[in-house]
Amino acid sequence: MDVIFFKLALRNILKNKMNSIINILGFSIGIAACLFLFLFVKYEFSFDKFFPNHNRIYRVVSTTKTNRGVSSSAFVYYPVAPDMKSEIPGIDAYCRVTMENPAKVYSGNALYSINNLRFADDNFFPFFHFKLLTGNPTTVLNNADKIVLSEHTAKQLFGNSNPIGKTLKYNHKLLTVNGIAANPPRNTHLTFDAIISLKYIGQSDDYKGWDGGWTMLSYLELSKGTSPQQIEKAFPDFLQKKINDKWNRSGWSYSASLQNIENVHLSDGSIQYDCSSNRSKSSIYIIGSITLLILLLAIVNYIILYTAQRLAKKKDLGLLKIFGAEKYALIFQTFIEVLILTATASLVGIILLQVFLPFLNTYLQTTVSMQESVLSIIVFLLIIISLLSLVVSFFSSRKVIKTKSIEALKDTTMAAVSGKMRNRLLVSFQFAVVILLLVSVFVVARQNSFLLNHELGFDKDNVLSVYSDDEFMNNELDGFKQDLLQLASVRAASLSSQTVGNGLTANGYKLEGEQQRTIINALYTDADFFKCFDVHIIRGRNFRGNKSLDKNAVLVNQQLVKRAGWKNPIGKEIDRDGKLNVIGVVNNFNFKPLTSNIQPLIIMANPSWDGWGYQVVNIRFQTADIQSLVHQIKKLWKNRFPETPFQISFLDDALASNYQSYQAQQKIIGFFSLLAMFIALIGLFGLTVFTTRQRTKEIGIRKVNGAKVSEVMTLLNMGFIKWVGIAFAIAAPVAWFAMNKWLENFAYRTSLSWWIFALAGILALVIALLTVSWQSWKAATKNPVEALRYE
Structure with a gap:
């Protein structure tokens, strides 16, 4: 009997080649995604557990x-x-x-x-x-x-x-x-x-x-x-x-x-x-949640297509019942068929993951390896295959088993209403996930663009930074700065203790009028800083350019003045190992990443006061020939410091590095959104094929009675359009809530515009229509005589 079940399972798989291929393809993607998640989480949670103690x-x-x-x-x-x-x-x-x-x-x-x-x-x-x-x-x-x-x-x-x-x-x-x-x-x-x-x-x-x-x-x-x-x-x-x-x-x-x-x-x-x-643990949760959604979509996709073929399977199971097969044997026959499909899909999934793993590791910034976890992969896949085969076979065969043998042998052309409803609900679920992921992709991309292009309060464009090492003395870079100013392509040059925009050191200061010290960020620079970065002095004066004259002079930003409650900040004193005098106030600018609000800032032209030195040379240039400029700067550097390595970068690139983790999240969500969309579409395609076949006689009769091709296509498409609309109604509020929570991580953030949700819904609808319309057009243009003969 077992051999008969196995042969019958193979016959069903080969008999329905298209559905089998769609099932295997969708399921293999889900298995590959799930296996990737398993290896990724296993690796991430293995950190530092190899130390003996x-x-x-x-x-x-x-x-x-x-x-x-x-x-x-x-x-x-x-x-x-x-x-x-x-x-x-x-x-x-x-x-x-x-x-x-x-x-x-x-x-x-x-x-x-x-x-x-x-x-x-x-x-x-x-x-x-x-x-x-x-x-x-x-x-x-x-x-x-x-x-x-x-x-x-x-x-x-x-x-x-x-x-x-x-x-x-x-x-x-x-x-x-x-x-x-x-x-x-x-x-x-x-x-x-x-x-x-x-x-x-x-x-x-x-x-x-x-x-x-x-x-x-x-x-x-x-x-x-x-x-x-x-x-x-x-x-x-x-x-x-x-x-x-x-x-x-x-x-x-x-x-x-x-x-x-x-x-x-x-x-x-x-x-x-x-x-x-x-x-971040949140990145693990993001990757994990999306990957599990992919697997869930693959399972839903499988259930839709497998149960849609229930009518054809009724006859096979009915014959087995007539020949004395028990209901548990019938479940076993279905289990064998599902097991073959899932095992095949798992093998294809392993191949897919192995082929795309180098790309995934680079693209998603992960370090997953299959070779180091062969035994774990085998055990994991055996568990997944067994559980999924049991679940899918039970739910797809339980109603068929309850059907009487004679009824199972009847040739019927219309699926049960409950089956239709269930399949439509599952399609809605699939597209709700797709719309949710599309909204996430659009919002994350918009926020990343917002961060990279937001006004910072200083001009970050056309600025190169040259980095010295930690052992440079305060005055060693002065001569190099003067050399740079002789170049025609250099508009301005300034020395600073750190790169602006990536965060600055902080010290304890006691502001005039306060009894307690306060941690305040500090930047050590020179008089040319404001010209180089287009930062405006709105009150008071600039440094004189003479370190001895400005040794205890400081400028502060508007936020510090507000924090201290000073009405007239010029001449105020700040204590840190001696008295510092406020000589000017500058406009607020973002010296930290945009995940933080603007904080109070003290700017000083005497880094030795706190044991600092100038370590960054900031160069504002005015040329399109960047390669030539860099070559000239390198030559000047080597003339001055032949034994010190030459390191240079664009300021906007350095600032963009602040948001690499968010750009990685965008890649992760974008990649898995494409996978989710692909699985949903192949499932929808398979269901459309099955539905149009089931309605072949109905389509033929309508065409004989004068129905146009457009009317037939509209009839076939409207059901799917309605259920994609329901998917949008479910996904939109969930996406709005999730993206609002995500945006709370940023001090500066974009808005959740209505068009983002509309665009995601329209895109999902268009893709669904294109998928459905191909099969609808084929069915609508078929000769009605052939359609009626088919029945």
């Missing part, structure tokens, strides 16, 4: 409360971890690691780029158990002049020769290669291309105290049997003694908590300053 390694997270608000950071002050280790019982070890930074190094006269350089304590390798190919883990970083290279970086710099003992020049200092590390796993937030001993930073006593300066990722390894809650209980008294006794007088406070290393990579957004490589 990962359950005992915790990162210190700080929270600073001021009269301006609360901010949290994964980067804590230099002495936090060692002081905690020495004064709080239950901590076995600590290790500090700086954030990753790009770097330029010289090997001989050759210049190389290192994308991911970190400084770390000398116990970095024994603490985390990263594998060393060459070198002793306990001594490889024991001196300030030691550097460890990853295997990839060592090969990039030295080829196949042994790099141990060779020297590299970094920031004008020689470092000795003391070890080669295996390339770190991809699933860690502590990736690196090179590690320099933290003693390199420790050579200077500046800015390594509890009051600010150097901050870094700080990890504690807790003793066995010690819970993080036990350690956290000691934090209030510990921090009161270390910093809060002093800070409380200004209305500030500093607190800390512990975060297990497993929870670092997936951010919930509660930590404002964190690793740039971390992925």
